[in-house]
Amino acid sequence: MNNASGNLTNDKALHLLQSVFGYPSFRGQQAEIVNHVASGGDALVLMPTGGGKSLCYQIPALVRAGVGVVVSPLIALMQDQVDALAEVGVRAAFLNSTQTFEEANRIERQVRSGELDLLYVAPERLLTPRCLELLQASNIALFAIDEAHCVSQWGHDFRPEYIKLSVLHERFPAVPRIALTATADQQTRDEIAHRLQLDDARKFVSSFDRPNIRYQIVEKANGRKQLLDFIQGEHAGDAGIVYCLSRKKVEETAELLNQNGITALPYHAGMDYKQRSNNQSRFLREDGIVMTATIAFGMGIDKPDVRFVAHLDLPKSIEGYYQETGRAGRDGAPANAWMAYGLQDVVQQRRMIDESEADESFKRVLGVKLDAMLGLCETLACRRVRLLDYFGQGSEPCGNCDTCMQPPVSFDATVAVQKLLSTIYRVDQRFGAGHVIDVLRGSETDKVRQWRHEQLSTFSVGADRSEAEWRAILRQTIALGLVTVDYEAYSALKLSDDARPVLRGAQPVQLRQYQKPVKARRESAKPNGYVESDLSAAEQAIFDKLRWWRVETARKHNVPAYVIFHDATMREIARAQPASLDDLRGVTGVGEKKLETYGAEIVALIAGLA
Missing domain, CATH: 3.40.50.300 (P-loop containing nucleotide triphosphate hydrolases)
Incomplete structure (x- = not known):
């Protein structure tokens, strides 16, 4: 050309x-x-x-x-x-x-x-x-x-x-x-x-960075209660998406949120098609709805004002996580990507790979992708740096993720991990996480006495740590590949070949220090450097009136409200306070067809507030 x-x-x-x-x-x-x-x-x-x-x-x-x-x-x-x-x-x-x-x-x-x-x-x-x-x-x-x-x-x-x-x-x-x-x-x-x-x-x-999204991954204690605290504390009244791995969990989570005054709708492939479509339509057309869903939901969703995406289960890969979290904050305003993550997530994802019918080469690829996802969860550094690095993009610490805002404490966990590995070995690699931790902490349960494990040399050597701390240590040793889970033997913990140098003291282990979950507080999700142009009282009145007008107009046209105008466009209109069609022309998001269709109504609405 x-x-x-x-x-x-x-x-x-x-x-x-x-x-x-x-x-x-x-x-x-x-x-x-x-x-x-x-x-x-x-x-x-x-x-x-x-x-x-x-x-x-x-x-x-x-x-x-x-x-x-x-x-x-x-x-x-x-x-x-x-x-x-x-x-x-x-x-x-x-x-x-x-x-x-x-x-x-x-x-x-x-x-x-x-x-x-x-x-x-x-x-x-x-x-x-x-x-x-x-x-x-x-x-x-x-x-x-x-x-x-x-x-x-x-x-x-x-x-x-x-x-x-x-x-x-x-x-x-x-x-x-x-x-x-x-x-x-x-x-x-x-x-x-x-x-x-x-x-x-x-x-x-293009750059993969979404600077308006704050990434936060918390230790899972009671995941749904933590989710409830997060929404009530930081996103009351906001639209959001909550991802769960199973259909049952989707339904139960939606029920819990509704019981606590949060309008939530379920979405998964097992639902009746008409109900699923109705729920999606309500999410797109109404304000402040939380959709609880499996990963079947969200691709192509163009709702700009989703203020948070939450995960109650670990995604299979960073690609999946990035795709799902990217559905928050499409309008460029501050948004949150929140996840509760624990030992069971690691075990569950490893099992899904091991039990899949895929060939060994495909399982290896899935394993590598899961390892990268676990690395993002366990990182001591900036999450955004780790996330962007996965896609081949270099970056500096963002100051707008949990590890930047409250840097995690790392510690030399070599001795603690040796105690854990030794206990797994001494119970003949035949028992699951709960029993191994009971032996470590010196809990004389019926099962411990039945197997006479109170007589083991490692019994109670970990009494100085809580069950939650040991679960965090075990989760990280599984993520590091030192311990595997045998799903055919009642989820028994087994030592991998990589555990040997740790047991011999030839390889040190550095882990994240366990942090007790804290209740979310209502706080802004504004990233560093983000400037929000607040509306004056008069501008806010115009914006509020425009929102009501948009709801009614969208209902008449049977389209989602954002199809009429995005919030960002209406804020700009509120600031400009156009007195004529020429004043409205040139506002971002107002093309000639929308000017012709809605211009006179908007100018008249603003004049009526003067």
């Missing part, structure tokens, strides 16, 4: 950004990505949640002739995505299994006749002969493969049908393709590029 046509593309893209989407300028690498794809280039884009990935394919689709086809696994959210585009004047539709034959036929006619700017389609639908024939008979602007990490068998959200999307390159070699994801380590990036035949595509990797 020559400079003249390149400049024309740049100008058109910027004009669309401003006039359609209402943003004054591109952020980060957006402009470079948009211009590359609009000019016909292939791209692999890694950009954190909330970084503006959607614009990277929506604007090129509008710049180029034809319809942009977005491959997305998010059937439950396609309607909201299409509604949001309709609000800014973009002609969009979707094809998926929720539609009747007549509806699908109507959309197919629009695709053929060039009446659409964007078409969202599930991968299963796209791969059908009917859909591929439709696309070959139509003018296609580009293919966008969203949530591209789903193609990776090593990833945290594998979808088998994604592997077959290489057909797009084979059947439509002249159509540019852009694959996008929020999380992928180097191995996953390489696999995405290889499987989607994007090896020659230009790679765009």
Whole structure:
């Protein structure tokens, strides 16, 4: 492409950004990505949640002739995505299994006749002969493969049908393709590029840092009670997501929160589809709802005001953890990523890997990913530094995570670990954590007396530490690989080969000092350097009135409130106090279509408060 046509593309893209989407300028690498794809280039884009990935394919689709086809696994959210585009004047539709034959036929006619700017389609639908024939008979602007990490068998959200999307390159070699994801380590990036035949595509990797998110991992005592204290203490009335490993735990956690005055809804794959969809819809459309969910929930959720993401169980990998925590604070305002983590989490995740039907090489990869996740939990250094390092990004201590704000104390645990390993050995490596700790602490339980373990030389050698302290030490020795758990022998603790040099005194062990859980206090989650422009009393009155207006407007349009305007846009309107449509034009998030649709109402509303 020559400079003249390149400049024309740049100008058109910027004009669309401003006039359609209402943003004054591109952020980060957006402009470079948009211009590359609009000019016909292939791209692999890694950009954190909330970084503006959607614009990277929506604007090129509008710049180029034809319809942009977005491959997305998010059937439950396609309607909201299409509604949001309709609000800014973009002609969009979707094809998926929720539609009747007549509806699908109507959309197919629009695709053929060039009446659409964007078409969202599930991968299963796209791969059908009917859909591929439709696309070959139509003018296609580009293919966008969203949530591209789903193609990776090593990833945290594998979808088998994604592997077959290489057909797009084979059947439509002249159509540019852009694959996008929020999380992928180097191995996953390489696999995405290889499987989607994007090896020659230009790679765009944005910073993985989300400075507005505060990371906090606490010792698990009573996880659900700790969660309750955390929400009541720091996030009363806020929207949030709580992740649990099992469906039963999801249901029980939602019930506990509701019993304590926190509006919570469950979400998991075992629920009735209609109920699950209703719960998701309420979470998106109403304020202050907490969703308790398995990892089945959240991908593609574009709710900007989620103020916290909590984990009651350890995620399988840092990719999964980062993807899930990234659903907090999409609006750039302060948010919390909180996790309660304990011995049982380590045991449970190790068991899931060992008992899976995967082959040994795949289990090894899962083990390496779990080790990295455990390293993040057990680190004595800044969590953000550890997190970003996993994705190959260097950084300095952030001052906005628990280990920066309250640095953990490390101690020489060599003697304590030797006592633990010796006790496991002397009970013949046949007993679980509870019994081993009872022997260490000198607890003469019926089981200890039954096996005459009160006569062992290690009986009561650890009486100076509490049960919680020993559990923390045991958890860390399992994380370090010194101790394994035999799930076929009633979770018996066994020594690994790595335990030998520790027992001989040839290898010292440094661990985190146990810290007793403390009740969460109501405090700001503002990161260091974050400046919030507080509204004056008059501006706050306008903002509050705008929120009520937005609720009613969203209800009439049957869309989530944030589809009308984000909070950040309404704050800017409150500060600007526009007295005319021209005053409102140029406010971030107010494009021409929204100005035409809502401008007069907003100006009249503000005038009425004067």
